[in-house]
Amino acid sequence: MRKRLAIATSKLKSMMNIWKSQSTPLKMRILKSCIFPVATYGCETWTLTKKDVEKIDAFEMKCYRKILRIPWTARRPNQTILQELGMKERQLLKNIKQLKLKYFGHVVRHNYLEKLCLEGAVEGRRGRGRPRRRWTQDISDWLGFSVREASILAQDRDGFRSAVWEATSYKDPP
Known part of the structure; x- marks a missing residue:
């Protein structure tokens, strides 16, 4: 799962010229059609832990910040970013x-x-722990x-x- 997010992050970085030049609705469509499928490939077989869910949420917010060109040093809450995009909730985990x-x-x-x-x-006994x-x-x-x-x-x-x-x-x- 973490490798998929790393691959999707590199894809996100390679498309930097798109994130800087296009309109926000077009960027969202590109994100949903090109980046999210790379990140979720084979997700049907994943067993999600709390740490995995946190990583998925962090990746999704990183993508939204790239689209809106908001640096992580801006210290804006995630809810304001979602509101700016016109969303009620995060979509990737859903x-x-x-x-x-x-x-x-x-x-x-x-x-x-x-x-x-x-x-x-x-059959048999399970291990310790x-x-x-x-x-x-x-x-x-x-x-x-x-x-x-x-x-x-x-x-x-x-x-x-x-x-x-x-x-x-x-x-x-x-």
Whole structure:
């Protein structure tokens, strides 16, 4: 995951003449079509930790600051930058969540090797220490269901699609 962000950052730097010369809406379209896909390639298979989420958010804000030509020394809050772009929330992590949840639904609905790996259990004892975060823990955290309940829900495409939309939609803070 971190290598993907490094590659996307180098791509972002190589397009410096575009960030300096074009209008903001055009820059946003270029960002979403050329930079974000490089950063999110293969994101369906990532297991996201808190540190990874922070890195993704930092990369996204770095991109927005490049577009608006705001140096990091300006010490402007992220919310003001998002407001200047006319956005309510960050988009990159939301897109990653949507892609991962859609992939989960696809895997659960079909009888392929991926489903067997997802549902399989390894015999034996686990090693010492804290268990690593699992891929399915992201699914259950985002949807608010257990993996088994999410698997049952995924059989109904429309119901699962609305659950994914609900899990990734913007909610105004109370």
